[in-house]
Amino acid sequence: MNAMQTFKAKLLRAFAKRMKAKFIYDAAAYPLRAVEEKIIPTAWGPARALFYWPDTPSVEPLPVYLNLHGGGFVAGVPEHDDSYCRRLAHNLGCLVVNLDYVLAPEHPFPAGVRQSFEVLEWLAGQATALGIDPQCIAVGGHSAGGNLATGVANLARGHQRLRVVHQIIDYAALDLALDPEQKHSPLDKPLLGTGLMRFFNSCYLSDPAHAHDPLASPLRVPLEALQGMPATTLITAEYDILRVEGEAYAEKLRQAGVAVHERMFAGCDHMFTHLGPDDSAQEAWQLIEDSLREAFSAHCARLGTLAKPSLSGHVHHANQPGS
Structure with a gap:
């Protein structure tokens, strides 16, 4: 880790914190029992997480x-x-844990994925107190978070105290070993460009050799080592430079016998679920919700008690008053 890299990372974080999604839901349309912040102890330092508790009358453990x-x-x-x-x-009647995992370059690979998995183990250890079902967990993430999510799902296979029943991989970076110069978009200036991708990789991988580690580059996992991964919903975007590796990972999972629901969103770039186009973003979130509902219904103690699907989302736009 060098001082200039850290300085640039901090500038980028400050900019990112001020960014607002253009496609967001109206919180009032999805009332919850509570949203609370918890600090979870891990070997990589305390992890802050936001817990979203559904307002559900069920006495069964929550997925x-x-x-x-x-x-x-x-x-x-x-x-x-x-x-x-x-x-x-709200729509699924599940507990959502939204994790603030450690960031690079201060905490390079494998800190983010290992800490995220430790949080999963902490949840399983606290299952009775929290009122959750540790055998009915799904993991998911967007971009780098999708990389971490499938890494967590990999680490969770065969675990005695918890089970990941589904993974959501949303336009994720899945092959850090491939030079970003070889990742292309039909657009002249895609949202995620070669230079930015190279900077991210240099921060995350303190040793370039780590790019070939299966937890850093899930696409590099040997085919036989993907057997037993949970059913997967994998989303890519037509103009995203990460589209090809996403499609390749979906195919590799299928070859390993994993059930994969894959969807490429035409006319969309990286981060479209947050930045639009609105119709595509809404379709993607409905796909994610439907996939989780199906997984939870098939595997959870609360079988048949999940909330009914929402027919439409209530959307706020960042440039509208009150958003």
Whole structure:
């Protein structure tokens, strides 16, 4: 880690914190019992997490969705996903845990993925007190968070105290070993460009050899080592430079016998679930919600008690009053 790298990362974080999603849901449309902040002890330091509790009368243990935000392993905060977490917790009747995992370059690979997995283990250890079902957990993330999510799902296979029943991988970076110069977009200036991708990689990988570690580059996992991964919803965007590796990972999972629901969103770039186009963003969130509902209904103690699907989302736009 060098001083200039850290300085640039801090500037990027300051900029990212001020960014607002253009496509967001109206929180009032998805009331919850509570949203609370918890600090979870881990070997990588205390982890801050936002807990979204559904207002559900069920006495059965709640399924859990662990959400991991984007930001290239370097920037981003869980608050960027706040309105989506509210929607999922309300519509699915599940606990959503929105994690503020450690960031690079101060905490390079494998800190983010290992800490996220420790949080999953902490949740399982606190299952009775929290009223959750540790055998009915889904993990998901956006961009770098999608990379971390599938890494967590990999680490969770065969675990005695918890089970990941589904993973959501949303326009994720899945092959850090491939030079960003070889990742292309039909657009002249895609949202995620070669230079920014190279900076993210240099921050996250303190040793370039780590790019070949399966937890850093899930696409590099040997085919046989992907057997037993949970069913997957994988989203890519037509103009995103990460589209090709996303599609390749979906195919590799299928070859390993994993059930994959894959969707490429035409006319969209990286981060479209947060930045629009609105219709595509709404379709993607509905796909995520429907996939989680199906997984939870199939695997959870609360079988048949999940909330009914929402027919439409209530959307605020960042340039509208009150948003």
